[in-house]
Amino acid sequence: MRPLFHPSIEDVTVEAILHALSDPVRVAIFADIVGSDCSQNCSNFLNVSEKPIPKSTLSQHFKALREAGLIRGERRGVEMHNTSRCAEIEKRFPGLIxxxxxxxxxxxxxRTAAGKASQRKPAGRSVRSKVH
Amino acid sequence: MRPLFHPSIEDVTVEAILHALSDPVRVAIFADIVGSDCSQNCSNFLNVSEKPIPKSTLSQHFKALREAGLIRGERRGVEMHNTSRCAEIEKRFPGLIxxxxxxxxxxxxxRTAAGKASQRKPAGRSVRSKVH
DNA sequence: TCAATAGTTCTAAAAGTATGAACTATTGAA
DNA sequence: TTCAATAGTTCATACTTTTAGAACTATTGA
Known part of the structure; x- marks a missing residue:
């Protein structure tokens, strides 16, 4: 288990940030970390989506967010403590986040409004599961 | 050759926009269309990157931008006329673009500054070609 | 009618992502 | 200590998406 990699802020790219946040699960995680910017660990996110997400998948999502420079992960005893790197990113790319x-x-x-109004599912197809 | 698909603005998602713009070639294309918001066709972009991009790949990139709702493509005789949908997107997601x-x-x-100062290549690894 | 041009679609290979199973690190009890 | 429990990572592999050459389609102008 090598120590977690975190890019230095100059190495953070827009592409990486956009790619990391183009996944619904990852934005959900990130939004949550940004919102309550304190202790957050992986197992809190086992149910961000309708289906429970396997922990190996979650781990990869966290890795993606870390390597994009969006969050910082630090071991706190047995669990992980994740914080957003918003402040740094705001300096580099003002207004982006x-x-x-x-x-x-x-x-x-x-989506919520639409659902309430007519009880229908969101119309937008997922980026990930799109059939060509 | 079925007519090109353009999502209506309500069906445009943040995920799709971010995903579309998380590719260096696609942002380059999009930035260009936004910049000179007039006639733009695929063949103008055969050299957006160091390596020339095959036209089939370019066509797919344009498709991705179209289906994400970022651009509108319209046939003008033998070539394609692409315009950005910035105004619409700005209404739906203010400030995003x-x-x-x-x-x-x-x-x-x-990157340009760094290159001029020390003649080194950009340090950031590509999102796309990252080795795990 | 035909050649040239611009772009799309098809197809197979390459690259990227998801996930169960196995592994590692830390803690707190017995 | 030693061991079980917990939290997360890494590995292997199936699955999905992307890339790009080749073949195809549509439009124009000679």
Missing amino acids: MAIVNAHKVQLAG | MAIVNAHKVQLAG
Whole structure:
């Protein structure tokens, strides 16, 4: 178990950030870490989606967020303590994180409203499970 | 050759936008379309990267941008006319596109400066070609 | 009608992602 | 201590997505 890799802020790229946050599970995790910016560990996120997510998958998602420079993971005894690197990223790419987190709120609000109004499922196809 | 698909603005998702713009070639294309928001066709982009990009790949990139709702493609005689859907997206997700395009400018500026100062290649590993 | 041009679609290979199983590290009890 | 429990990582492999050459389609102008 080699120590976790965290890129230094100059090595953080927009592409990596966008890629990391283009996955619904990862934004959910990230939004949560940003929201309550304190103790957060993997097992809290076993149910971010409808289906429970296997822990190996979750671990990979955390790795993706870490390596994109979005979060910092630190071992606290037996579990993991994750914090967002918002402040650093804000300096490097002003407004980026805010805009993305905001857009997600808008989208979620829209979906909730639509669901309440007509009890239908969201129309948008998932990026990941799209059939070509 | 079925007519090109364009999602209606309500069906555009943040995930799809981020995913589309998490590819260096696609942001380059998109930034270009946004910048000079007029006639733009695929063959103008055969050299956006160091290596020339095959036209089938380019076509797929344009498709990705279209299906994410970022651009609109319209046939103009023998070639394609692409325009950004920034205005619509700005209404749905205020500030999102601006922040992303901006972040890319910052990154590009940083890389150019670093290159001029020390003639070294950018340190960041590509998201796409990362070895695990 | 035909050649040239611009782009799409098809297909197979390459790259990336998900997940069960095995493994590692830390803690707190017996 | 030693050991079981807990939390997370790594490995192997199946599955999905992306890439790019080849074949195809649509439009134009000679």
